[in-house]
Amino acid sequence: MSATFRPSDVVDFLVIGAGAAGGVMAKELSTAGFRVVVLEQGPYLTEKDYRHDEIRYTYQAGLTNDTKVQPITYRKNESEPAKLAKAIMYGRQVGGGSVHFTANYWRFHESDFEERSQFGEVPGAGLADWPIKYADLEPYYTKAEYDLGISGLGGANPFEGPRSKPYPLPPMPVKSSGVLFDRATKKLGLHPYPAPMAILSQPYQGRAACVNCGFCEYFGCEVRAKSSTLVSVIPVAEKTGKCEIRPNSYVRKIETDVQGRATGAVYFDANRREIFQRAKAVVVCANGAETARLLLISKSKRFPDGLANSSGLVGKYLMWDTGGLAMGLFEHPLNEYKGIQVTRVIHDYYKADPKRGFYGGAGLDARFNYYPANFALQGMPPDAPKWGAEYKKMLSTYFTHTMTVLSHSSSLPQLRNSISLDTDVKDSWGLPAMRVTFDFHPDDVATLKWALAKQLEILEAAGAKKTWASGTAVEESMPSVHLMGTCRMGNDPKQSVVDRYNRAHDVPNLLIVDGSSFVTAARQQPTATIQALAYRGADFAIQAAKKA
Amino acid sequence: MQTTRRLWLSQCVGIVALADIAAAQQHAHEAVQSSTPPPFRTLDPATAAEIDAITSQIVPSTDGPGAREAGVIYFIDRALSTFDVDKREAYRTGMAAVQKKRQELFPGSTKIAALTNEQQIQLVQGIEATDFFELLRTHTLYGFLGNPSYGGNRDHIGWKLIGFEDRMVFQPPFGYYDGEQK
Numbered sequence: 001m002s003a004t005f006r007p008s009d010v011v012d013f014l015v016i017g018a019g020a021a022g023g024v025m026a027k028e029l030s031t032a033g034f035r036v037v038v039l040e041q042g043p044y045l046t047e048k049d050y051r052h053d054e055i056r057y058t059y060q061a062g063l064t065n066d067t068k069v070q071p072i073t074y075r076k077n078e079s080e081p082a083k084l085a086k087a088i089m090y091g092r093q094v095g096g097g098s099v100h101f102t103a104n105y106w107r108f109h110e111s112d113f114e115e116r117s118q119f120g121e122v123p124g125a126g127l128a129d130w131p132i133k134y135a136d137l138e139p140y141y142t143k144a145e146y147d148l149g150i151s152g153l154g155g156a157n158p159f160e161g162p163r164s165k166p167y168p169l170p171p172m173p174v175k176s177s178g179v180l181f182d183r184a185t186k187k188l189g190l191h192p193y194p195a196p197m198a199i200l201s202q203p204y205q206g207r208a209a210c211v212n213c214g215f216c217e218y219f220g221c222e223v224r225a226k227s228s229t230l231v232s233v234i235p236v237a238e239k240t241g242k243c244e245i246r247p248n249s250y251v252r253k254i255e256t257d258v259q260g261r262a263t264g265a266v267y268f269d270a271n272r273r274e275i276f277q278r279a280k281a282v283v284v285c286a287n288g289a290e291t292a293r294l295l296l297i298s299k300s301k302r303f304p305d306g307l308a309n310s311s312g313l314v315g316k317y318l319m320w321d322t323g324g325l326a327m328g329l330f331e332h333p334l335n336e337y338k339g340i341q342v343t344r345v346i347h348d349y350y351k352a353d354p355k356r357g358f359y360g361g362a363g364l365d366a367r368f369n370y371y372p373a374n375f376a377l378q379g380m381p382p383d384a385p386k387w388g389a390e391y392k393k394m395l396s397t398y399f400t401h402t403m404t405v406l407s408h409s410s411s412l413p414q415l416r417n418s419i420s421l422d423t424d425v426k427d428s429w430g431l432p433a434m435r436v437t438f439d440f441h442p443d444d445v446a447t448l449k450w451a452l453a454k455q456l457e458i459l460e461a462a463g464a465k466k467t468w469a470s471g472t473a474v475e476e477s478m479p480s481v482h483l484m485g486t487c488r489m490g491n492d493p494k495q496s497v498v499d500r501y502n503r504a505h506d507v508p509n510l511l512i513v514d515g516s517s518f519v520t521a522a523r524q525q526p527t528a529t530i531q532a533l534a535y536r537g538a539d540f541a542i543q544a545a546k547k548a
Numbered sequence: 549m550q551t552t553r554r555l556w557l558s559q560c561v562g563i564v565a566l567a568d569i570a571a572a573q574q575h576a577h578e579a580v581q582s583s584t585p586p587p588f589r590t591l592d593p594a595t596a597a598e599i600d601a602i603t604s605q606i607v608p609s610t611d612g613p614g615a616r617e618a619g620v621i622y623f624i625d626r627a628l629s630t631f632d633v634d635k636r637e638a639y640r641t642g643m644a645a646v647q648k649k650r651q652e653l654f655p656g657s658t659k660i661a662a663l664t665n666e667q668q669i670q671l672v673q674g675i676e677a678t679d680f681f682e683l684l685r686t687h688t689l690y691g692f693l694g695n696p697s698y699g700g701n702r703d704h705i706g707w708k709l710i711g712f713e714d715r716m717v718f719q720p721p722f723g724y725y726d727g728e729q730k
C-alpha cells in the first residue's frame with residue numbers, strides 16, 4: 001500500500017528523518033491528502049529484527065548512530081582542540097529515537113515556556129521565553145497521547161498544567177522501585193505519581209500490551225507495545241498510499257532555487273549514489289544535532305553560512321541531557337530487570353526558585369536501567385572491588401537488590417555550546433563530521449548537586465541499606481541523548497531560526513520540526529514536546545498548503 | 549539516562565556487521581553442540597591460556613563456576629574475530645605488557661597460568677589501573693553475562709549467579725516490595 005515516487009516527481013512534502021517528529025509529520029501530511037517522501041538514513045527494521053541481546057544493543061552501536069562511519073568530535077570550549085568522542089547518541093533507523101527510548105513521556109509545564117519572565121536573567125546564559133505558551137501546545141499533547149498510545153494517570157501530577165483529557169490508557173504496573181519511592185516520597189511530604197509512558201498498558205489500536213520483558217531502553221520492542229512512530233503513526237501514513245518511507249537514504253544537502261525556496265534534497269542511497277528528490281516543501285526532522293549539521297552543510301551562494309542561518313544561530317544554544325544518578329541497595333529482592341524502566345516520578349523540585357541561589361530544577365524518577373553485563377561493569381558502588389572473589393559474591397545479591405533514583409535536571413541555553421562542522425574530520429561519505437562544543441553552566445552543576453542530595457534523601461527514607469551516587473563532571477554525562485536547541489524558535493528573525501510555527505524565518509517553504517527548535521530544555525524528556533510541536537507544525541503547514 | 553554507563557558506552561565502539569554476528573552465533577552453536585572444546589579462531593592456544601588465567605581472576609571459580617566454566621575465553625576469541633577485530637592489537641600489546649609485569653614481579657616464572665593463585669592476584673593488582681585491564685574486564689563481563697549465542701555465559705552460568713531469569717514475559721509482582729503492596 002505504501003506509495004513509491006520517482007526522484008523527478010515533485011512531491012508535496014519531503015521529510016528528512018523518520019524519527020519521533022518525522023513519523024508524526026509523515027502521518028499528518030499524508031492523511032491530509034498530500035504526497036510525501038520521507039528520507040531516512042538508517043535501515044527499515046521491524047519487531048522481527050529485534051533481539052534480547054545486550055551485546056548487540058549496548059556494547060555495539062545496535063540501533064544508534066555508529067561513530068565508526070559517522071564520527072563525532074567533542075571539545076569543552078572553542079579554545080580546546082576537538083577530539084573524537086561519542087558525545088551524542090540518537091536512534092538511527094525508521095522510527096529514530098522513539099524505537100529504543102526509555103519512553104518517559106512528560107509534558108512540559110506551563111512555566112517552562114516562560115522561564116525568562118518568571119525567573120529573570122541568568123548571567124552567562126541565553127534564557128528566553130518561548131514564543132508559544134503551554135495552552136498553544138495542550139491540544140497537540142493530547143493528540144499525541146491518543147494517536148501514539150500513552151499510559152498514565154491524568155491529574156496525578158499536581159504540578160502539571162491543565163489537561164483537556166485523561167491519558168488514553170491506565171498506568172503501567174508499579175515495580176518494587178516504584179513502591180519504595182512512593183512510600184519514601186510520601187513520608188517526605190512529596191507528591192509521587194505513576195510515570196507517563198509511551199508504552200501500552202492494555203491493547204490499543206490493534207497493538208498488544210507490554211509483556212514486561214525488561215529489554216526496553218536501548219532495545220526495540222518485540223511485541224510492538226512501545227509506542228514508537230515505527231509501529232504507531234508510520235503504518236497509518238503508509239496505508240494512505242500517499243507516503244513513501246525511503247530508508248538507507250542519507251541526505252547531504254537541501255537544495256534551493258534563485259528565489260531562495262527549497263526545491264528538494266540530494267541524498268546518498270544504499271549504494272552511495274547521489275539522488276535528487278524534488279518537492280514543493282521540505283520538512284527537516286533530523287534531530288537536535290543532525291538538523292543543524294545538515295543546514296550548515298547546505299551552503300550555497302545565496303546562503304553562504306548555511307541554510308536558514310541569517311541569524312548565525314544555527315547550531316547554537318545546544319542543550320544537554322543532564323542528570324545525576326543515586327543508587328540504593330535494599331534488604332529484599334526488587335528484581336528490577338523485569339518490566340519497563342520507570343514507574344514513579346516526582347515533580348516537586350521541578351520549578352526553578354530564585355531562593356535557591358541558582359537557576360534550575362529537576363524531575364526525579366525511580367528506575368533501573370541496567371542489563372546483566374552493564375550492571376556488573378558500572379552498577380556497583382564505587383568502593384566495591386572491581387574483580388575477584390568478593391566482587392563475584394557481591395554481584396550475586398546486588399543485581400537483584402538495587403534500584404536507582406535518577407534526576408532529570410535543567411540545562412541552560414548558552415551561546416557557546418554548539419553543533420558545528422569539524423574542519424578536519426570527515427564521515428565515511430566525505431561530509432564534514434559533527435563537532436560538539438559543550439560545557440555545563442555553573443548553575444547546571446549546582447542543580448545536579450542539589451538534586452543528588454534529594455535523591456539520596458529519598459533512598460534513605462525508603463530504607464536503603466547502602467547508597468551511592470554519580471559525579472557531576474560533564475564527561476560523565478556523555479553521550480547526550482536528549483538533543484535540544486540549535487535552531488531556536490522565536491518571533492525575531494535576528495534572535496532565532498524558526499518562527500512560532502516551526503517555519504524557517506529565511507526560507508518560506510522549509511519547516512524545522514524536532515528537538516532543535518527548543519528554546520529551553522525544561523527538565524529533559526523532550527519527546528512529548530517534540531511530537532506535540534510536530535502535530536502543531538503539521539496543522540499549520542496543512543492550512544498553509546491548502547490556501548496556496 | 550544513567551550516567552556512569554553512558555561514560556562507559558562512549559568509550560566503546562564496535563563494528564556492527566550482521567554477517568559477523570551471524571558467524572559468531574554459528575560458532576557458538578557449534579561450541580555448544582560439540583563435547584570437545586571448539587577450536588580458537590584468532591587466539592593461539594598458548595595466548596588463550598594466559599588470557600584465561602587473568603579472566604579467571606576477574607570472575608574466579610571460588611564458590612561455584614566462574615569465567616572459565618562460562619567459556620569467557622571463547623567469547624573473547626569470537627569477539628576478536630568478528631565485531632572487535634580492531635581490538636586485536638590492544639590484546640597483543642596489552643598481553644606483552646602483562647607478561648613484562650609478570651617477569652618484574654616474579655623473576656624466573658614462565659607463564660601467567662603457571663603462577664599460584666596468590667601470585668596471579670598480585671599480578672592483576674599490578675595491572676588493574678591500565679586501559680588494557682579495563683578492556684579485559686569489559687570483555688570478561690560481557691562474556692560472562694551476555695547472550696550465550698556469542699559463545700560465553702554457557703549454561704547461563706553468569707545469569708544464574710546474579711539471579712537473572714531469561715524470559716520474554718513477566719507478570720507482576722516482580723519483586724518483594726511490589727508483592728507486599730498487593
Ligand SMILES: Cc1cc2nc3c(=O)[nH]c(=O)nc-3n(C[C@H](O)[C@H](O)[C@H](O)COP(=O)(O)OP(=O)(O)OC[C@H]3O[C@@H](n4cnc5c(N)ncnc54)[C@H](O)[C@@H]3O)c2cc1C
Pocket residue numbers: 016017018019020021022039040041042089090091092093094095096097098100101102103104105106217218249250251252285286287288290291294481482483513514515516524525526527528530
Ligand atoms: C537510550 C535513550 C533513551 C531515551 N529515553 C527518552 C525518554 O525516556 N524520554 C524522552 O522524552 N526522550 C528519550 N530519549 C530521547 C529521544 O529518543 C529523542 O528525544 C527523540 O527521539 C528525538 O526526536 P527527533 O524527532 O527530534 O529526532 P530522532 O528521533 O532522533 O529522529 C531523527 C531521525 O533523522 C535521521 N537523520 C538524521 N540525519 C539525517 C540525514 N542527514 N538524512 C536522513 N536521515 C537523517 C536519524 O537517523 C533519525 O532516524 C532517549 C534517547 C536515547 C538514545
Ligand code: SF4
Pocket residue numbers: 199200209210211212213214215216217219220221222223224225226339340
Ligand atoms: S518492557 Fe514492554 S514495551 Fe518494553 S520492550 Fe519489553 S514488552 Fe516492549
